[in-house]
């Protein structure tokens with residue numbers, strides 16, 4: 001199971017730190033090259049982390065793509081990228097609906113909107129209260145999402 005993060009800022013740093021510190025960390029996490037300093041730091045700290053050569057390279061390597069860019073950058077960053085139908089997308093963008101993201105990640109349709117709580121860098125807090133825009137809202141930990149895809 002490969003995870004890829006588009007946007008390597010504060011929330012990606014916290015989530016990757018939490019995932020890599022968990023009892024069963026993901027085998028592979030790709031992070032986008034921007035922010036370069038944060039991406040390089042994560043790769044230096046965790047063997048599972050690789051810095052992609054581009055945003056597209058991160059998408060190409062990933063089964064689950066986490067969108068962690070600022071909401072106002074979504075069109076300029078995502079529109080040039082090619083997603084696959086078999087990929088799951090976790091979007092973290094505040095104040096942004098799943099419907100606003102859907103055309104930007106097509107043909108991927110498995111999209112979850114997540115609202116990360118504070119303290120994500122702690123492995124036992126690396127969970128997400130996330131909403132499924134089609135089936136109403138529910139809470140589920142990111143680690144459970146990871147487990148589902150890891151065994152799929």
Ligand SMILES: NC(=O)c1ccc[n+]([C@@H]2O[C@H](COP(=O)([O-])OP(=O)(O)OC[C@H]3O[C@@H](n4cnc5c(N)ncnc54)[C@H](OP(=O)(O)O)[C@@H]3O)[C@@H](O)[C@H]2O)c1
Nearest residue numbers: 007008009010011012034035068069070071077092093094
């Ligand atoms: N932080 C939280 O606790 C939190 C909580 C809930 C939701 N969120 C959501 O998570 C998202 C990220 O928040 P954040 O706090 O992590 O923001 P952030 O620290 O500003 O991270 C955004 C990252 O996107 C990068 N970026 C800019 N242009 C890019 C491009 N063309 N390609 C790839 N990456 C690019 C930025 O790189 P540069 O540094 O080089 O500009 C920056 O590292 C936002 O949508 C926010 O609403 C955050």
